[in-house]
Amino acid sequence: MDVLGKGLDLSPNFFGVQSNDTDGSIEFLKVVGYQFRANPPSNWTKYDLQAYERKVSAYFHKEMMSDLLDIYSFSLTYTSDEIVRTGESLSSMR
Incomplete structure (x- = not known):
C-alpha cells in the first residue's frame, strides 16, 4: 500500500487473515492492531x-x-x- 508516495506495510497489524482464493481480497480478519501515538x-x-x-x-x-x-x-x-x-x-x- 502506498501512502503519500511511500510504501507502507500493514501486515504486522493484521492477525488471523483468511484471503479469498479467487481475487486475494480479505475474507476474514480476526484481529487488527492499531497503535496511536502522539506527543x-x-x-x-x-x-x-x-x-x-x-x-x-x-x-x-x-x-x-x-x-x-x-x-x-x-x-x-x-x-x-x-x-x-x-x-x-x-x-x-x-
Whole structure:
C-alpha cells in the first residue's frame, strides 16, 4: 500500500487473515492492531494526559458501536484504572 508516495506495510497489524482464493481480497480478519501515538501539548500535565486517555477509552468502550467490529482500547491509564478497580473489589470481599 502506498501512502503519500511511500510504501507502507500493514501486515504486522493484521492477525488471523483468511484471503479469498479467487481475487486475494480479505475474507476474514480476526484481529487488527492499531497503535496511536502522539506527543501531548507542552502545556498538558500528566492529569490532562490521563483525562484524554480515559476519554478515548470511554469512546471506544461506550459510544463506538459496530456490527462488524469489537473494539478493545488499552492505554497505561486505562490499565492502571482497571488494576485499582480490581484491587478495590477484592478488598471489599474480606
